[in-house]
Every structure is written in C-alpha cells, then in structure tokens.
Amino acid sequence: MSLKEYTPGSAFPGTIGRTWEQSSPAWPRPLRAKDGAPNVLFIVLDDTGFGHLGCYGSPIQTPNLDRLAKGGLLYNGMHTTALCSPTRSCILTGRNHHSNGMATITEVSLGYPGYNGTIPFENGFLSEMLQEQGYNTYALGKWHLTPAEQTSAAGPYNRWPLGRGFERFYGFLGGDTHQYFPDLVHDNHPVLPPKTPEEGYHLTEDLVDRAVDFIADSKQVAPDKPFFMYFCTGAMHAPHHVPREWADKYKGQFDDGWDAYRKKVYQRQLKLGVIPPGTKLSRHDPDVAEWETLSADERRLYARMMEVYAGFLEHTDHHIGRLLKFLEETGELDNTLIMVISDNGASAEGGPHGSVNELKFFNNTPESLEQNLEAIDELGGPKYFNHYSWGWAWAGDTPFRRWKREVYRGGTTDPFLVHWPKGIRARGEIRSQYCHAIDMVPTVLDCLGLTPPAALRGVTQSPVEGVSFRHTFDDARAESRHRTQYFEMFSNRAIYHDGWRAVCPFPGPSFTEAGEGFGESKLTEERLRQLDAEGWELYHVAEDCSETKNLASEERGKLIEMIALWYVEAGRYQVMPLASPDRGVFSEERPQITRDRKRYVYRPHTSPAPENVAVHVLNRPHSITARVDVEDDAEGVLLSHGGLTGGYTFFIQDRRLHYVYNFVGEREFHIESGVEIPVGPSELRFEFEPTGAPDLAGGKGAPGRGRLFIDGELVAQSDIAATMPLVISLGEGLTCGRDDNSAVSMMYRAPFAFRGGTLREVVVDVSGEHLHDEQAERKTVMARQ
Incomplete structure (x- = not known):
C-alpha cells in the first residue's frame, strides 16, 4: 500500500476505526519544494564601485566573478540606495528603504516610519518566503539589519537572521568588523574565530568554509532540497585586510595615481561595452587632490593603500571562487540562480588622506602622514584598521561622479551579475535595462514561478514594490519595466x-x-x-x-x-x-530595552556587550570595581572593552593590579599597583576622574587621573593624558573575565582569561556627569556606515 499524504489543515483522508487493524493511515505532507526548483545565491559585496571588478574594466584581477559575467549576464543599470543597510533591506524584501524604515543605518535611526531602523514584519524577507516553499535558508557574513540596541544577548532575537526566516547564520551583526579578529555570531550566539591570524585566519575564508558546510550538511541528507543563501562578505568594507602576498601582487601598479586609474578603466569600459559608446568621463572631483600635486611620500602611501585594496578584492574573488567550485563539483552550479551585487558605490570614509586606524577617524583624532608612513609595511595586516583615501573611492566609481552616501551615480550605480545556466540561454552578454535592488526579490519569485505571499507567519504582507527583470535575461532589447525610482x-x-x-x-x-x-x-x-x-x-x-x-x-x-x-x-x-x-537630529533619544542606569553589573562567562549597549565611560567620572577571591596563582582580565585599535583593560598580572588605557592604538597608559593583591576575598577598584574638558571636535577626550585601590586602599595613581572622545571600539565589545579577539594591551596575549580564584562580578559606576558635544558626536555616528 502506498503512503497517503494530505495537505496540513485539510480533512484527514484516511480511515479511523476502533482499532489499528480497522484503520488506514495518512500523513500530513512534508513541506517540499517543486521538483527541479533552482538554488538561489545572493553574493553581496561591500563598498565595491562600478569600476572595481575586472569585468567592469578594472585592472584588479577578479577571475571568478568575471567567469560569472562570461557565463551569464552583466548589468550596467543596476541601482542601489547608496548605503549598506538600506540597500540590504531592499535586496531581501523587494521594498524601498524608507518603506522598510531603513532610511539610513540603524545606529542613526529616528522616530519616523521611514527612519526608525526597524523593518516591519509585513515586509517579508525572501528567506521567509522561500522557507515556506521548502527551501533551506542560510545567511553568512554581514547583517546590519537589526536595530543596534537589539544586538546584545538580551535580544530580542526576532530581528536577528534566525528571526527573519534564515535557518542558519554565521557572520557579524554590525556594519563592519576586523577581518582577523571578527565579532562573530553563529546562529543566535557569539563565537570566537576557529583560528588565530598567526594560524592563517581570515574572515572571508572562514565564511566560505561555513557556506560550504551549510550546503553540504543538507545536501547529504536531502540532495534535491534547494537552498537560498545570502552570502555577504565583510569585504570590501574597511578594514582593508589581506595577507601581504596578495597586496604585493599589485606593487607599483597604482603609482601613477587615481586620475590615471580612471582614464584606463574608462577606456576599458568603452572597449568592453560596459558603458555606451560616446559616454564621457565625469569631471575631476573638486574634493580630490590632483595626483601630481601630492608629495612623494603621499603618493607612496596612497598607492600602497590601493595595492592593499586591490589584493583584498582579488583575495575575496579567490574565496568566492572556492564556493563556486564546490557548487560545480557537486553538480549544483548550473541550477543555481546567482546574483552578485555591491551594496553601494566605493567608500570615501577614509577621508581625504586615508586612515591606518579608522577608530581615529571616528574619534576625530588627527592622523599624521609620518605616523601613517610608519605603518606602510604592515597595511593589510591585523595591527591596523586601514582604509584608503577618498581619491581611490572616486576612481573606483569610474566613470561616474562621487561615491557612497551620495546619490549621483557613483553612489547608486553598482556592479550586478546574473548567472543561471539552466535558466538563461544568453552567455556573456551585457544588459542595460534600468533596475534597482528592490527588483531582485520579484525577479527571483518570477524565476521560481511564485507570487508574493499574501501573508507570512500570520502577518498580512505589504505589496512588493520592485518589478521583475526576468524578461531581460534572454532579450537584450527588452524594455525596462522599472520606469521610476526615487x-x-x-x-x-x-x-x-x-x-x-x-x-x-x-x-x-x-x-x-x-x-x-x-x-x-x-x-x-x-x-x-x-x-x-x-x-x-x-x-x-x-x-x-x-x-x-x-x-x-x-x-x-x-x-x-x-x-x-x-x-x-x-x-x-x-x-x-x-x-x-544636524545637532537636533542626532541627539535624539532612541528606545532602549532597559531604562538608563548609573550602575552596570558584569559577570564572567557571559556574552560580550556590543559597543551600542555597553557602559559608556568616555568623558565622565567612573569606577570599575571587581569582587574577587584571589589564590596564589591568580591572573587574568577582570574587565576589558575594545581591542588593539583602542580600548581599556583592568587585569591582574604577577599578583599585581593593572589598568591600561589604549589610546587609538597609538599609546598605552599603564597604571600598576605597588603592592601584591592579598590571597583571599578582595575588592579591586579603578577610578577615573577627569582633570580637564574634552575637545571632541579636535579628537581629544577628557584627560584625567586614574587610581587603583585594593580593599579601599590607594595603591597607585597616574595621569591619563589622552582618552578617546567618542568611540571605544569598532566591533570588539565589552567582556568580563577575559579579553576576546585582539588584545587591548601588549602586556598580555588574548584572551588572558581570569584564573586562580573566583571572579564574582565587576561593577561599573557612571553616576558622574557625562561631558559631551552633540555636534562632534553626530559627525562620528554619520561616519560609521
């Protein structure tokens, strides 16, 4: 007798008698995708301009992405919002960024429907739609779609990836992260990288490894079950991190500068047909220096910054190639609908002179050419959080004007590739129809023979605002159906x-x-x-x-x-x-999951507290008090916040109490107790008292005096002449009982977890006045996108 199935919710078609022998069974039909349904793979690059990929005329080698263009379609009329989170919300929902409440990034949300940073559940994600169609759903890499105040272990988790239709997640929740010491989350919990930089760790490689594992896990059990994968590299966003040998491939190739780069890329674009015949190269940007006016040292530094970026992009392409090779080897590539897009144009967030530590940029802390030149041989390595100067952003958007965050085409027109051998006859062709990131969802649904659902998880859905461009796949002359876009x-x-x-x-x-x-x-x-x-x-x-x-x-x-x-x-x-x-907008209060408080209690073995929800100690009197039972061999971190680019750490070493303040990776202020900590219960305390006013616009936080106390007795004090004015960390949050990822201080090796006793709790008191400057703070928040 064949197995009888029925649609869940419909009448039971079997027979129910008084006994099992008198009955016939039927089963609720498992959720299965349509036979032959394609896999769907979105690859989202960060901060990659129209003139960066090889297939778009760049000298940077991107053979694997070029292969997708050769075997599929290259679009020259794909548009985005000009910023990361807003574009990503469009990619996943098919609705405009203001319709998603994502006018900007979540960190600068406002109390208006288009700006509140909270994507409504009536704007369903493609992951939610396809999960209901029998797909496995995976998200990897950058997320940046959860309200910033909801990214801690306190949740809520309903707007994390697993709350929006993804069954698995491995990546980071914020806007950027260190490529060697990333702030990783696996599903709904934080994890540490599986290797160290010394062991060869890099985030992009790790993301591809996990992507392959996710697919293989499912396919070995259900080989016919399709997947939707949302694969978002941390590249090419800052920090521009890549092993030196990749950057060295480009040694000398950018010595002639950004003006020359634009001219060469422009000519290649014309030759390739990426831009229409007769297209003019846009003007020299008034904010960008003429290359020949720069000093020899400036040219040497800026050229190296671009070599690092180019190596980073080729390295990223290489690892994307590993994912494509896996799909090919497993027979999945031909029936995988792949769409590759960048979330916005090239980024000018390095400022006019570039940066070797973006934390300085976010803190308005000046960078000197001399300091940056000292770092030149280690750019791309784990020591620095580097970003190129904005002349390279302008060049990366060739032939267009301007860059990320602005709505000239340099900010909004981005590379876009489509590859689906089983579903598209055309190979290696260019498409010039107008399209926008909101069109990706309706196009995928069209390819799968699906209509946007009326409801998801019991929530009535809003209309999808994009339009399908599937009709352009095999017809280069087809008219665009996307006629208007704000x-x-x-x-x-x-x-x-x-x-x-x-x-x-x-x-x-x-x-x-x-x-x-x-x-x-x-x-x-x-x-x-x-x-x-x-x-x-x-x-x-x-x-x-x-x-x-x-x-x-x-x-x-x-x-x-x-x-x-x-x-x-x-x-x-x-x-x-x-x-x-302006001042009024960015001093707005935003809803928090708890009320503001003056006393924060942290305990060991807990998850890191992200920057947005960790205690804010900058420019205010504060104290850190650890209650510890100390044994003879006690050592380790009591509390730390930040990493090698800047932060503070409170720890025990050689039975003495220590505090180190790392000022933007430039200088460590160290205070050490003159006596040993006694064995037994102790109260260990650090106090900071400002001795001057901060100059936030000038990149200087409040100077102050630090004091160490053991059981109420003063055991050390010293001045801390330079503090960070606005931001402590770019991703590495606050941890109790250890220092995760990169170490705040060179005095120990991370994680330097506390041992040799019991750390009960650490209390941070910030009941003193908070000294702030709204204008400087809003500039910093705006820079972190």
Whole structure:
C-alpha cells in the first residue's frame, strides 16, 4: 500500500476505526519544494564601485566573478540606495528603504516610519518566503539589519537572521568588523574565530568554509532540497585586510595615481561595452587632490593603500571562487540562480588622506602622514584598521561622479551579475535595462514561478514594490519595466524616470563647492526651499549616463516635472521628513530595552556587550570595581572593552593590579599597583576622574587621573593624558573575565582569561556627569556606515 499524504489543515483522508487493524493511515505532507526548483545565491559585496571588478574594466584581477559575467549576464543599470543597510533591506524584501524604515543605518535611526531602523514584519524577507516553499535558508557574513540596541544577548532575537526566516547564520551583526579578529555570531550566539591570524585566519575564508558546510550538511541528507543563501562578505568594507602576498601582487601598479586609474578603466569600459559608446568621463572631483600635486611620500602611501585594496578584492574573488567550485563539483552550479551585487558605490570614509586606524577617524583624532608612513609595511595586516583615501573611492566609481552616501551615480550605480545556466540561454552578454535592488526579490519569485505571499507567519504582507527583470535575461532589447525610482540619502535627493535623472546634492555637488564638510550642514525649511529652487540638476542619462551635461537651465519644464515627481514618490514611500546630520537630529533619544542606569553589573562567562549597549565611560567620572577571591596563582582580565585599535583593560598580572588605557592604538597608559593583591576575598577598584574638558571636535577626550585601590586602599595613581572622545571600539565589545579577539594591551596575549580564584562580578559606576558635544558626536555616528 502506498503512503497517503494530505495537505496540513485539510480533512484527514484516511480511515479511523476502533482499532489499528480497522484503520488506514495518512500523513500530513512534508513541506517540499517543486521538483527541479533552482538554488538561489545572493553574493553581496561591500563598498565595491562600478569600476572595481575586472569585468567592469578594472585592472584588479577578479577571475571568478568575471567567469560569472562570461557565463551569464552583466548589468550596467543596476541601482542601489547608496548605503549598506538600506540597500540590504531592499535586496531581501523587494521594498524601498524608507518603506522598510531603513532610511539610513540603524545606529542613526529616528522616530519616523521611514527612519526608525526597524523593518516591519509585513515586509517579508525572501528567506521567509522561500522557507515556506521548502527551501533551506542560510545567511553568512554581514547583517546590519537589526536595530543596534537589539544586538546584545538580551535580544530580542526576532530581528536577528534566525528571526527573519534564515535557518542558519554565521557572520557579524554590525556594519563592519576586523577581518582577523571578527565579532562573530553563529546562529543566535557569539563565537570566537576557529583560528588565530598567526594560524592563517581570515574572515572571508572562514565564511566560505561555513557556506560550504551549510550546503553540504543538507545536501547529504536531502540532495534535491534547494537552498537560498545570502552570502555577504565583510569585504570590501574597511578594514582593508589581506595577507601581504596578495597586496604585493599589485606593487607599483597604482603609482601613477587615481586620475590615471580612471582614464584606463574608462577606456576599458568603452572597449568592453560596459558603458555606451560616446559616454564621457565625469569631471575631476573638486574634493580630490590632483595626483601630481601630492608629495612623494603621499603618493607612496596612497598607492600602497590601493595595492592593499586591490589584493583584498582579488583575495575575496579567490574565496568566492572556492564556493563556486564546490557548487560545480557537486553538480549544483548550473541550477543555481546567482546574483552578485555591491551594496553601494566605493567608500570615501577614509577621508581625504586615508586612515591606518579608522577608530581615529571616528574619534576625530588627527592622523599624521609620518605616523601613517610608519605603518606602510604592515597595511593589510591585523595591527591596523586601514582604509584608503577618498581619491581611490572616486576612481573606483569610474566613470561616474562621487561615491557612497551620495546619490549621483557613483553612489547608486553598482556592479550586478546574473548567472543561471539552466535558466538563461544568453552567455556573456551585457544588459542595460534600468533596475534597482528592490527588483531582485520579484525577479527571483518570477524565476521560481511564485507570487508574493499574501501573508507570512500570520502577518498580512505589504505589496512588493520592485518589478521583475526576468524578461531581460534572454532579450537584450527588452524594455525596462522599472520606469521610476526615487533616491534619498542624508537629504541628498534624486529621481529617475524614463531615461531622465534629476539630482539635488546636499550640501552641494562637493564639499569644496558647498563650503561645508560631511555632517556639518543643517537642512532648514528655508534651505530646502532654496535647494528646490536652485539646487536641482537634470541629466538625460539615456544619452549621458555619466551625468556630465546639466540640462537644468535648458529643460526647465522637464526639471520641474521631475522635482514634482520626486515629491510624489517621497509621499508614497515615507521619505519625509528629510533629515540632515544636524545637532537636533542626532541627539535624539532612541528606545532602549532597559531604562538608563548609573550602575552596570558584569559577570564572567557571559556574552560580550556590543559597543551600542555597553557602559559608556568616555568623558565622565567612573569606577570599575571587581569582587574577587584571589589564590596564589591568580591572573587574568577582570574587565576589558575594545581591542588593539583602542580600548581599556583592568587585569591582574604577577599578583599585581593593572589598568591600561589604549589610546587609538597609538599609546598605552599603564597604571600598576605597588603592592601584591592579598590571597583571599578582595575588592579591586579603578577610578577615573577627569582633570580637564574634552575637545571632541579636535579628537581629544577628557584627560584625567586614574587610581587603583585594593580593599579601599590607594595603591597607585597616574595621569591619563589622552582618552578617546567618542568611540571605544569598532566591533570588539565589552567582556568580563577575559579579553576576546585582539588584545587591548601588549602586556598580555588574548584572551588572558581570569584564573586562580573566583571572579564574582565587576561593577561599573557612571553616576558622574557625562561631558559631551552633540555636534562632534553626530559627525562620528554619520561616519560609521
């Protein structure tokens, strides 16, 4: 007798008698995907510009991604939001970023529907949709879609990856992480990297290893069960980390500078057909120095920064190739729908001069050319958190203007590849139809023969706002069905409609022309009216794809029509109110899962407290008190926050009490007790008392005096002349009883976990006044994207 199955929720089709012998069974049908359903793989690169991949004209070697282009399709009209989290929300939901409440990143959310950083459950993720269709669902790498205040062990977990339809997760929850000492989460719990940098660890390799394991685990049991994998590298976001041999492959290749790079890439793009014939190279950006005006030392440093970036990208491509090879060897590649995209244009977050420690950039701490030159031989290694200068960001977006965070095409037009041999006849062709990240979900559903669900997990779903571009796969001449698309990012605005594009940059076309730096401008009603009257530019991108000829004066009627259309779309998608990085906006309070408090209690063996929820000790009096039962061989960390790029650590070594303050990786202030800690119960205490005011805009926190106490007796004191003004850590949070990942101090080797006694608890008291500067703080928050 064959097994009888029925749809769960329908009437039982078997027979139920008084006994088993008189009955016939039937089973609820297990959830199975359609026969032959393809796997779906999204590969999301970070901060990778239109002119960075080899198949888009770059000299950087990306053979594996180039292979996808050769065996599939390369699109030159894919658009994103110009920022990471907003774009990622579009990729996964098929809705616009303001519809997702993701106008910016979660760390700068605001109390308005389009800005609150909380993706509503009525905007279902593709993972949730496909899970209900019998797919395995995996997320790896960067997430950055959970409200920043909800990323700790206190949760809630319903907006972590496993709460949004992914069955497995391995990666990091924030916007960036150290590639050698990453802040890792496996499913719903933090984990440490499986190896050290000395043992050859690198995050990209680790992510691919896990991706292969996830797929293999399922396929060995259910080989016909398809998967959806959302694979997001930490690359190419800062820190630009890669083993030296990869960077050395490019030695000397960028010595002629960013202007030369743009010209060479532009010519290759024309030859490859990546850009239309007759496309002009956009102007030299006023914020970028002419290469020949730089000193020899500057050119040497900046060229090396780009060598490291290029090696990082080739290294990333190599490991993506390992994932593709696994799919090929297992017979899965031909029936895997692969889409490769970058979340925004190349990043200018290294500033005009680049950075060897982005923590300095976020703290407004000046970097000197001399210091950066000292680091040149170790760029790309674990010691530094480096990012190239923004001239390379401008070059990486060739042939377009500007970069990430701005809505000229340099920020919004990104590489996009589609590869699906079983579903696409065309090979190695270019597609020029207009499309946007919100179109990826409806295209996948179209390819799978599915319609957007009316409800998910009992929640009625909002309409998907993107449109499918599947019809373009085998028809290069097909018309784009995406006719209108608005853009808004930090009050930079743009609108596309039927081959025309209007752009209103804020505070101006460049910082130089505006006379204001990033994060220094305030958008008032008066200024908005002025911008609407005078600030809009108009481009016929169907004929001028690189936005070189402003037609605002010649086509005034068309411009007015486009501005009006932007406001229509803004009303439709929750774009208002426009928010600029001004003092009032970024001093806004945000909901916390607990009430503000002055006393924080930490215990050993607990999960790290991320930066956003850890106790904030900067620029205020505070104390750290550890209650410990000490034995003869006691040693180890009591409390630490941060890592090698900066932080503080409170620890026992050689039976003496120590405190080290690591100022942005530049200098360690060390205080050591003059006496040994007695055996038995002890109260060990550190106190910090500010002795001066902070200069937050100048990159200097409050100086102060540190004191150590053992059982109430003062045993050491010393001045701490330099403290960090705004940010302690870029990813490594606060830990009790150990120092995870990279060590805060060179005095010990991580994790230097406490042993030789019992550490009961550590209490941090911050009841003193918090000295702050809202303007400087908002600039720092804006930089961390």
